[in-house]
Amino acid sequence: MKLYRFLSADDTSEFCHKVCAALDKGWELYGSPTYAFDAANGVMRCGQAVTKDVPGQSYSPDLKLGEQ
Template sequence: MKLYRFLSEQDTSAFCHKVTEALNNGWMLHGSPTQAWDHAAGVMRCGQAVTKEVDGTYTPDTKLGEQ
């Protein structure tokens, strides 16, 4: 099955570390990264979609971060 996650974080090194960790756990980048201004918090936010092929059958209980 193919899994999809959207990683997001404030535009700091924490975002890069989150994406790097996903890549090192077998996730693949899907599309381009995105940025948006968070008016409420007054910070820039980043996002990146990632996908991963794994064995099994998807259910809504699948723990994506544990794959």
């Protein structure tokens, strides 16, 4: 099974740490990062999709993706 997550955060080191933590757990970058202005909060936000192959598991909406 292939899992998909979209990581996002304000444009701070928190975002980079979030992506690094996912990569350390075996997630792989998927596509290009995004960068957009969040007008509601007045900040720039970053986003990055990541995927991970998990053999022998079936998808369920209850699956905690961040714990994979």
